[in-house]
Amino acid sequence: MQSLWNDAEAATCADDPLALRVYTSRLLGREPSLVLHGGGNTSVKAEVANLFGEREAVLYVKGSGWDLATIEAAGFAPVRLEVLQRMAELPDLPDPEMVRAQRAAMTDPYAPNPSVEAILHAIIPFKFVDHSHADAVVTLSNTPDGEARIRALYGERVLVVPYVMPGFDLAKTVWALGRDLDWSRLEGMVLMHHGLFTFADDARESYERTIALVSEAEAAIAQAGPRLAEAAAANPDLPNLARLRRAVSRARGAPVVVQWDRSPGAVGFANLENVADIACRGPLTPDHVIRTKRVPLVVGGDVEADVTRYGEDYRAYFRRHAHAGLTCLDPAPRWAVWPGQGTLAFGASAKEAGIIADITAHTRDAIQRAEALGGWRALPEADIFAVEYWDLEQAKLRKAGKPAEFAGQVVMVTGAASGIGRACAEAFHAKGAAVVGVDRNPAVREILSGPAYLGHVCDLTQPEAPAQAVAEAVSRFGGLDVLVSNAGNFPANLRIEEMDPAVWESSLALNLTSHQRLLQAAIPFLALGHAPAVVLMASKNVPAPGPGASAYSVAKAGLTQLGRVAALELAPQGIRVNILHPDAVFDTGIWSDEVIAARAKHYGLSVEEYKTKNLLKVEITSQDVAAMTCALAGPLFSRTTGAQIPLDGGNERVI
Ligand code: ZN
Numbered sequence: 001m002q003s004l005w006n007d008a009e010a011a012t013c014a015d016d017p018l019a020l021r022v023y024t025s026r027l028l029g030r031e032p033s034l035v036l037h038g039g040g041n042t043s044v045k046a047e048v049a050n051l052f053g054e055r056e057a058v059l060y061v062k063g064s065g066w067d068l069a070t071i072e073a074a075g076f077a078p079v080r081l082e083v084l085q086r087m088a089e090l091p092d093l094p095d096p097e098m099v100r101a102q103r104a105a106m107t108d109p110y111a112p113n114p115s116v117e118a119i120l121h122a123i124i125p126f127k128f129v130d131h132s133h134a135d136a137v138v139t140l141s142n143t144p145d146g147e148a149r150i151r152a153l154y155g156e157r158v159l160v161v162p163y164v165m166p167g168f169d170l171a172k173t174v175w176a177l178g179r180d181l182d183w184s185r186l187e188g189m190v191l192m193h194h195g196l197f198t199f200a201d202d203a204r205e206s207y208e209r210t211i212a213l214v215s216e217a218e219a220a221i222a223q224a225g226p227r228l229a230e231a232a233a234a235n236p237d238l239p240n241l242a243r244l245r246r247a248v249s250r251a252r253g254a255p256v257v258v259q260w261d262r263s264p265g266a267v268g269f270a271n272l273e274n275v276a277d278i279a280c281r282g283p284l285t286p287d288h289v290i291r292t293k294r295v296p297l298v299v300g301g302d303v304e305a306d307v308t309r310y311g312e313d314y315r316a317y318f319r320r321h322a323h324a325g326l327t328c329l330d331p332a333p334r335w336a337v338w339p340g341q342g343t344l345a346f347g348a349s350a351k352e353a354g355i356i357a358d359i360t361a362h363t364r365d366a367i368q369r370a371e372a373l374g375g376w377r378a379l380p381e382a383d384i385f386a387v388e389y390w391d392l393e394q395a396k397l398r399k400a401g402k403p404a405e406f407a408g409q410v411v412m413v414t415g416a417a418s419g420i421g422r423a424c425a426e427a428f429h430a431k432g433a434a435v436v437g438v439d440r441n442p443a444v445r446e447i448l449s450g451p452a453y454l455g456h457v458c459d460l461t462q463p464e465a466p467a468q469a470v471a472e473a474v475s476r477f478g479g480l481d482v483l484v485s486n487a488g489n490f491p492a493n494l495r496i497e498e499m500d501p502a503v504w505e506s507s508l509a510l511n512l513t514s515h516q517r518l519l520q521a522a523i524p525f526l527a528l529g530h531a532p533a534v535v536l537m538a539s540k541n542v543p544a545p546g547p548g549a550s551a552y553s554v555a556k557a558g559l560t561q562l563g564r565v566a567a568l569e570l571a572p573q574g575i576r577v578n579i580l581h582p583d584a585v586f587d588t589g590i591w592s593d594e595v596i597a598a599r600a601k602h603y604g605l606s607v608e609e610y611k612t613k614n615l616l617k618v619e620i621t622s623q624d625v626a627a628m629t630c631a632l633a634g635p636l637f638s639r640t641t642g643a644q645i646p647l648d649g650g651n652e653r654v655i
Contacts, residue, residue, distance in 0.1 A: 001136075001215045004030060005204055017046045018060055018073050020203040021128065025062070027207060029069030034132040034214065036362060037355045038067050039287060040195065043121040043129045044203075045081060050107065057081040059122050063112025077114040078107045084122035087168075088175040095167040096391050116392060119171035125183050126199035128206040133195040133285045136217035139366045141192045142284070143373045150190050153220050154213065159189040163379060165386055166194070166287070188213050193379050194285055226372035228365055229268030234340040236262070238474045240303050241344075242528040244336070245478040247307035248297075248346050252332035255408030255530035256346040257434045257452075258478025259353035261361065266342035269364040278371060279337050282378025284363045286387040291356050292363075294384045297333035299341075307333070321385040329388075335360045348408050350434045350452035350477065404432025405634055409530055410477040412469070414460060414518065415487035417441035419588030420537060423622035424484050424629050429453060431630060436473040439487070460487055461509045466518040474525055481529035482633045483522050485515045486537040488556075493548040504551045511555030516562055523570065532575040533633040536563040537625075540583030540646065544653035560644065567642030576641040578632045582625045583648035586611055615650025 004027045013019035021044040028034050028042065041062035047055045058078045062068070066075035083105035087093065093101075095116065102114045115121070121129045140149050150160055159177060164170045174189070187209050188198040198209035241258065249255045269275065280295040294317070297310045311331035318328045334356055336344040343360055347353030370376035378384070387393065411428040415421035416437030425437045425447060434452045437444045438460065445455035454476045458465040473480050491507040494500060515536065526532040538560045545553040560579050567577040586596055600610035611619050628647055631637060646654050 001031070001033075001211050001218060003208055003211045005207065010204065017044045017127070017203070018076065020044070021060060021076065022071060022073055024128070024130070024203050024207040025068045025071050028130060028132055028210065029067060029071065032358065033135040033362065034210070035068050036133070036358055037291075038065075039285070040068055040130075040132040041115040041117055041121070042068065042131065043076075043115075043118070045122075045127050048078070048107070056107065058107055059084055059114075059118065061118045061121050062115045064115060065112055075112065077102075077111040077118075079114050079118055079122075080105045080107065081122055084119050088119050088123050088171055093168045094391075096395070098168045099392060116167050117171070119168065120174055120197075123171065123175050123178065124189075124197065124199050126206070127201040128203045129197060129199045130206050130210050131195060131197045132210055132214075133287070134210070134214045134217065135284070135362055135366055136214050136221055137190060137196045138193065138285055139221060139369050140217050140373070141190065141194075142366070142377055143370050144375050144377050146377070147192060149220070149373070150192070153216060154188075154190070156185065157187045158213070159186055161189060161191045163192045163194060163383065165383070165390075167390070167392065193383075221369050221373065224369075224372045226369040228265060228368050229272055230264035231268040231271045232264065233262040233267045233342055236471075236475055237341060238471060239524065239528075241341075242474055242479040242525050244299065244303040244307070244344070245346075246528045246530070247304045248332050249408070249530055251307055251311050252330045252346075252348075254348060254403065255481065256332075256348060256478070257350045257353045257408055257410065259345040259347070259350070259357040260342060260475060260478065261344070261357055262342040266361070266364065267340070269368065270337045270339050270342055272368075275337055275339070278367050278376050279364070281367075281376055282381065282384055284359075284366050284378075286379060286384055288359050288363070289384050289388045290393050291352075292334045292359055294381060294388065296343075296360070297336040299336055299338040317381065317385070321382055322389070326389055344478075346478075348403060349432065351450075354451045406431045406433035406482075406630075409433045409481040410436070410473060410479055411482040411484065411633070412436045412438060412473050412480060412522070413484040413486060414438045414469075415537075416447060416455070417444040420582065420585060420622045420625045421484070421486045422447050423626035424486065425453075427623070427626035427630050428482070428484075428633075433482070434477045436469075436476065438469050460514040460518060461506075463517075466514065467521040469518065470521040470525060479529055480522055480525040481532050483519070483526065483534045484537070484629055484633070485518055485534065485559075487514065488537065491551045494551070495548055496550055499551065507551035507555050508558070511552065512558040512562070515559055519562070519566060523573075523575070526570075526575045527573040529575075531635070531638065532573075533637075534563070534566065534570075534575065534577040535629050535632050536560070536577070536579045537629075538563070538579050538581050538644070540581050540648045540651060540654060542581055542644075543646070544651060564642055571641055576637070578637065578640060578642070579644045580625065580628060580632065581644060581646045581648065581654070582620065583646070583651065584611065584613065585620050585622055585625060587621050612649065614648055615652065615655075618649045620647060620649055 025042045043061040050056050059081045060076040063075050063077045164173045200206040276298045310333050314331035345353045345356035367376045411433040413425045416425040417439035425435050429435045436454045438456045440459045442457050456472050488511045491503045539556040541553040542557050542560045563577050563579040600607045
């Protein structure tokens with residue numbers, strides 16, 4: 001573990017304790033083996049002037065919902081120190097009451113909720129307090145003789161606290177242990193099965209103590225010579241991946257996005273002979289249970305039966321530990337171990353799947369290291385249950401609100417680098433979908449960013465390209481629910497007698513045949529999808545063709561007919577197929593200002609008149625087409641298939 005302290009960076013914080021607190025919190029946050037995705041918390045004690053100019057002692061403690069890697073000064077909740085310290089002396093305090101009292105003691109009502117460990121931070125008699133869930137320290141403690149190992153390693157330099165549920169009980173335990181303690185001899189405090197605290201009056205010293213204590217733990221683990229298994233992945237089993245995703249989505253009551261880890265480390269772990277045993281002993285630290293549940297799914301043979309059995313086991317676990325008034329959460333696994341194939345993370349969004357994947361990668365390594373130290377031993381399931389069903393965590397889940405319209409769904413859009421395709425990709429992404437944008441223009445990789453987007457470059461007229469694009473989408477997100485088949489071009493305007501065979505052939509290849517190939521490749525996965533839907537981008541030219549556009553109109557008419565047949569064939573599998581006929585969408589790459597001006601002049605119209613040459617006298621934008629595409633793929637049109645929808649501002653010939 002390397003210290004990331006940098007004198008020049010620290011100097012910019014001058015003597016402002018809160019700025020220093022932000023700085024060293026981010027140093028902790030930059031190291032995933034110290035804190036992962038919102039884990040850990042930090043604080044600083046400071047004297048500030050109140051409204052009346054009086055000095056008040058305040059604890060700035062990490063606010064709930066903030067991540068140490070990106071925290072800012074606004075992410076620290078200012079709480080009156082004395083109130084927190086007096087709360088520790090109460091004989092008993094239910095956690096929801098504690099949260100309410102902490103909030104009431106804040107000096108800024110608009111600050112975030114203080115961490116549930118605020119009281120613990122307040123009673124540690126040092127200015128800076130750093131709390132991490134360091135992998136190495138927790139790994140040592142998660143072994144059969146963990147406490148003895150920790151004591152042997154650190155001696156009298158750390159206070160060892162047996163596992164206690166986080167919140168008021170933990171604060172109270174430390175308060176009792178710390179009353180007659182000489183804190184000045186301590187460098188830190190190890191919470192068994194949970195994490196590490198370090199503290200000092202100096203920001204750097206507190207941070208460096210974390211680094212030093214974790215380094216010692218890492219060295220102790222290295223001495224045991226742990227071996228992290230590695231293996232090459234078998235051929236990807238995409239049909240079973242999509243089946244698994246469907247089964248997990250049904251168990252969860254909402255579609256999930258899958259993040260598949262096929263790295264040598266993930267496959268090596270999944271291939272371990274005893275993986276079903278060691279992977280199912282419990283999480284690395286109890287707060288992971290909120291993200292990962294207590295145990296993963298171990299994929300055996302029939303993936304659907306595996307998910308059913310997981311659900312039965314989960315309900316039995318709930319019945320073993322539940323008290324009156326608790327409601328069982330959904331019984332769907334959050335991650336899976338799949339021998340030969342690696343590990344899978346299931347999220348309500350690509351972001352959540354990514355977070356779970358990160359946690360499971362750290363967990364699988366910790367398990368193997370602890371095995372080398374005599375055995376991986378997580379907390380008993382009753383303790384894990386208590387955190388999973390903790391009032392405060394349940395309240396957070398309730399607060400999460402309604403998911404986005406396409407949350408958890410996987411959408412493929414072709415021709416996504418520009419124009420209508422790009423607008424569709426952006427619209428589905430904004431509505432919560434995981435999106436795969438396909439285009440032969442490499443710019444498709446950059447149109448969106450983040451975990452919920454994959455840009456795939458290919459020429460869909462090449463024989464293998466459609467199947468490869470579908471495989472790419474399924475590998476990345478676990479399945480396919482919506483296909484927006486949009487890729488196309490305008491061939492040169494030529495009358496039939498002067499038609500160049502190459503123009504004709506290439507229009508049919510892209511505007512018709514490539515869509516048929518893509519649909520063919522997508523159907524087996526759409527059939528396993530959540531509320532599956534296909535939207536084909538045809539044209540006003542189908543119901544109202546114009547002279548000179550036979551190569552285009554014939555291909556689009558063929559595409560329309562393909563969609564009608566597909567609607568008939570795919571209805572039994574619940575796949576809806578609808579067709580859009582847009583017209584005069586000028587904000588796309590093909591229409592430059594000069595071309596529009598020339599066409600307008602040709603008709604004797606102004607540019608504005610030309611753009612709104614329809615019954616409603618309105619302009620039609622790519623965003624209008626994207627909004628209609630989302631509607632066709634979503635619940636609004638869930639009872640409609642085989643429809644052809646004009647999007648042309650009204651056209652007499654079409655009507
Ligand atoms: Zn913690």
